[in-house]
Amino acid sequence: MKNLNASSLKRWGSLVALYAIVTVMTGPPGNQSAPTLGFTSSFSESVSFFGLFPAPRGLFFAVLFLIIGGGLALYRRTALKRVLSGARTAVAPRYAALTQRKATRGVFYAIVILVAIFLPHLVTDPFWQSAMVSQIAIYVLLAIGLNVVVGFAGLLDLGFVAFYAIGAYTTAWVTGALPAAAPFHHAINPFWAIPIAIVFVMIAGVVLGLPTLRLRGDYLAIVTLGFGEIVTIFLNNLYGVTGGSTGSNQIPHFSIHLGPLKYLWGLDPVPYYYLTLGFVVVFLVIFSALEHSRVGRSWVAIREDEIAAESVGINPLKYKVIAFAIGAASAGFAGVITGGQSLFINPATFTLSFSINILVLVIFGGMGSIIGVVVGSLIIQSVSMYLIHTPPAGFQNSDLYIYLGALLIAMMIFRPAGIWPSKRRRREIKFVATGEELDQINGTSDVNGEPV
Amino acid sequence: MSGFFSYFTSHFATLGHEFWPLLVGGLATGFIYSMVAIGYTMVYGVLRLINFAHSEVFMSGGFASFFLTKWLVGSGTPSAWQSVLYVVLGVMVGGLAGAAIAALVERVAYRPLRRRKAPKLAYLISAIGASYFLFNLAAKEFGRINFAMSPPFVNHALFQFANAPVEMLDVITLVVGLLMLFGLDRLVSKSKLGRSIRAVAQDAETASLMGVNIDRTIAVTFLLGGFLGGAAGYLFGLKFGVVYTMGFTPALKAFTAAVLGGIGNLRGALIGGLLLGVVESLSVAFVNGAYIDVVSFGVLVLVLLVRPTGILGESLGRAA
Numbered sequence: 001m002k003n004l005n006a007s008s009l010k011r012w013g014s015l016v017a018l019y020a021i022v023t024v025m026t027g028p029p030g031n032q033s034a035p036t037l038g039f040t041s042s043f044s045e046s047v048s049f050f051g052l053f054p055a056p057r058g059l060f061f062a063v064l065f066l067i068i069g070g071g072l073a074l075y076r077r078t079a080l081k082r083v084l085s086g087a088r089t090a091v092a093p094r095y096a097a098l099t100q101r102k103a104t105r106g107v108f109y110a111i112v113i114l115v116a117i118f119l120p121h122l123v124t125d126p127f128w129q130s131a132m133v134s135q136i137a138i139y140v141l142l143a144i145g146l147n148v149v150v151g152f153a154g155l156l157d158l159g160f161v162a163f164y165a166i167g168a169y170t171t172a173w174v175t176g177a178l179p180a181a182a183p184f185h186h187a188i189n190p191f192w193a194i195p196i197a198i199v200f201v202m203i204a205g206v207v208l209g210l211p212t213l214r215l216r217g218d219y220l221a222i223v224t225l226g227f228g229e230i231v232t233i234f235l236n237n238l239y240g241v242t243g244g245s246t247g248s249n250q251i252p253h254f255s256i257h258l259g260p261l262k263y264l265w266g267l268d269p270v271p272y273y274y275l276t277l278g279f280v281v282v283f284l285v286i287f288s289a290l291e292h293s294r295v296g297r298s299w300v301a302i303r304e305d306e307i308a309a310e311s312v313g314i315n316p317l318k319y320k321v322i323a324f325a326i327g328a329a330s331a332g333f334a335g336v337i338t339g340g341q342s343l344f345i346n347p348a349t350f351t352l353s354f355s356i357n358i359l360v361l362v363i364f365g366g367m368g369s370i371i372g373v374v375v376g377s378l379i380i381q382s383v384s385m386y387l388i389h390t391p392p393a394g395f396q397n398s399d400l401y402i403y404l405g406a407l408l409i410a411m412m413i414f415r416p417a418g419i420w421p422s423k424r425r426r427r428e429i430k431f432v433a434t435g436e437e438l439d440q441i442n443g444t445s446d447v448n449g450e451p452v
Numbered sequence: 453m454s455g456f457f458s459y460f461t462s463h464f465a466t467l468g469h470e471f472w473p474l475l476v477g478g479l480a481t482g483f484i485y486s487m488v489a490i491g492y493t494m495v496y497g498v499l500r501l502i503n504f505a506h507s508e509v510f511m512s513g514g515f516a517s518f519f520l521t522k523w524l525v526g527s528g529t530p531s532a533w534q535s536v537l538y539v540v541l542g543v544m545v546g547g548l549a550g551a552a553i554a555a556l557v558e559r560v561a562y563r564p565l566r567r568r569k570a571p572k573l574a575y576l577i578s579a580i581g582a583s584y585f586l587f588n589l590a591a592k593e594f595g596r597i598n599f600a601m602s603p604p605f606v607n608h609a610l611f612q613f614a615n616a617p618v619e620m621l622d623v624i625t626l627v628v629g630l631l632m633l634f635g636l637d638r639l640v641s642k643s644k645l646g647r648s649i650r651a652v653a654q655d656a657e658t659a660s661l662m663g664v665n666i667d668r669t670i671a672v673t674f675l676l677g678g679f680l681g682g683a684a685g686y687l688f689g690l691k692f693g694v695v696y697t698m699g700f701t702p703a704l705k706a707f708t709a710a711v712l713g714g715i716g717n718l719r720g721a722l723i724g725g726l727l728l729g730v731v732e733s734l735s736v737a738f739v740n741g742a743y744i745d746v747v748s749f750g751v752l753v754l755v756l757l758v759r760p761t762g763i764l765g766e767s768l769g770r771a772a
Contacts, residue, residue, distance in 0.1 A: 035593065411577075
């Protein structure tokens with residue numbers, strides 16, 4: 001019993017708490033006439049014990065957590081940890097050298113793009129083909145947009161969905177699919193909605209941002225949260241303009257009429273997949289360029305220390321508004337695509353849950369890391385869609401929200417930089433871990449601290 | 453121009469004969485906002501953070517007291533003494549549930565980050581995660597419809613105030629709200645516990661050097677704020693029923709109230725809550741009821757623009 005000191009007791013306590021939470025959140029639902037039913041049957045309901053024999057859920061999860069807890073304890077105590085970390089330090093420099101070579105990165109991107117191009121031919125299930133557009137590609141676009149606001153500039157925007165809604169409704173308006181009179185006399189193609197929608201959302205972003213961005217970060221979060229709700233209230237209640245809760249009439253599909261070049265997008269999701277993919281690539285290129293530009297560096301400076309940034313001549317408000325407007329623009333853009341692709345839009349789509357879903361993608365992938373956010377979005381959205389398409393026993397679609405909320409907390413506790421941190425964050429983490437001088441890690445000075 | 457004037461004169465006429473009923477209703481709602489705003493303001497005082505999960509503290513108080521009331525009252529009509537007892541029990545159980553959830557949120561979503569000296573953004577994100585987790589869990593466990601709470605008393609008009617009937621529920625809200633806010637004010641300004649809260653709010657590092665246990669003080673702050681928030685959830689539930697999303701809008705308004713009064717300032721939360729409740733209620737005479745939330749949001753943006761420190765000013769640590 002020598003090992004049962006306070007810290008290991010605490011560790012086991014946390015494990016028991018985690019066990020209870022996981023058992024309940026994956027368990028069966030309750031109802032208002034039996035409020036404790038969901039909790040008790042989470043432990044008592046019979047499940048298959050690793051496919052061997054039926055056992056109560058409580059027991060199944062207890063064994064599962066004992067295995068995990070025992071494994072962790074073993075990992076901590078034995079030489080395994082040392083061996084693994086030794087292997088990691090041995091491999092890391094060679095891996096880093098490999099990834100830093102331009103040629104390797106070029107090959108990597110080429111493979112990714114080829115896979116993306118051939119994906120619709122590999123995945124032919126209609127559910128997945130449509131999910132690839134409306135649930136994955138568009139979410140990637142939204143996530144890399146929110147990453148500019150949350151990741152680069154460090155501003156928590158909880159009303160991101162509002163800009164997405166404004167984009168979608170502008171599309172409906174411009175193409176004459178709303179009760180409000182359309183600005184043009186004949187029906188036009190959603191492509192023309194893109195510039196108009198982007199101007200609209202940028203104006204909305206600036207109007208919302210100018211008064212609130214000079215405030216503390218947490219005030220901004222709550223004001224944007226309120227803004228998201230207000231936009232939904234207006235969409236729901238301005239029947240004559242937005243069509244109220246039923247939303248728009250039919251929005252026309254995208255089409256191209258350029259001389260001999262004619263193409264009409266239709267109900268088939270594959271052409272929309274390519275359209276969205278093209279836009280995602282364009283935005284990825286723009287945002288990557290932006291990250292290392294003067295603007296991108298200003299954002300990082302403001303995010304890390306606003307006063308210091310201001311003292312070297314960066315105007316925080318200006319750059320925050322720019323971040324806000326650019327993030328809003330990409331959301332508006334995604335709204336246009338959604339409008340054209342889904343034809344019907346109504347306020348029920350544009351809820352707080354949507355904003356939080358996008359936030360989870362950014363946090364999971366890694367705030368400020370473009371590749372991380374793309375990878376994170378692909379993973380989370382694919383897993384979510386998999387759960388919805390082939391639900392395991394007892395899973396309801398709304399359980400996803402619970403998991404996403406838990407994931408947000410878990411990421412902040414265990415891996416705040418995300419699964420794929422940006423290069424800058426990786427350096428910072430390494431700095432904290434090893435105590436190496438920052439400019440040594442950055443390569444701006446040699447081992448003796450002399451500038452190179 | 454005459455259209456503009458007639459708009460206002462006609463609406464002021466409505467306001468004229470509806471003024472007292474709207475005022476009474478607004479004050480009752482205002483007390484609920486104040487009680488929730490206290491939770492924001494206290495946590496802000498000690499952590500300099502907005503507790504985004506406070507809406508779920510409110511919601512859990514509502515649900516706990518809803519189930520209790522349903523079990524106690526059943527289908528019978530309680531006698532006068534039973535009514536008093538049930539209301540007290542409802543307030544206590546709602547408050548305790550709120551306090552428990554607030555303490556849990558602090559333990560799970562805040563303390564690990566504090567240990568790591570995480571940036572502010574991390575706290576906000578984990579608190580939003582906690583809020584999202586909790587209200588969706590409530591939806592799963594208790595269902596997604598709005599449940600009307602049958603009050604443990606007969607809700608008749610007790611007396612006339614000007615031309616406004618004052619109902620039993622309004623009086624209960626007023627009495628509970630006043631007692632709790634007064635009690636908290638005394639507790640924070642007089643007791644040793646309150647002194648430690650104020651010390652942490654003024655300067656956490658120095659307070660810890662003086663022997664104040666920071667972790668315990670922060671936990672107690674969450675418990676106290678959670679208790680008031682949970683009790684407010686009960687009072688709100690009596691009037692509007694309980695549903696898993698019930699915390700969202702009132703919490704947003706309570707936050708507005710806290711900012712309006714001056715965040716970190718206990719009396720500011722009271723004044724802000726009452727003022728917002730009344731403004732919102734009176735605005736019904738001018739705008740469509742569907743847009744009430746827009747009015748509160750407008751108040752928030754206006755306060756942040758014109759006087760971000762609020763009416764009484766931020767007074768972290770002085771608690772008055």
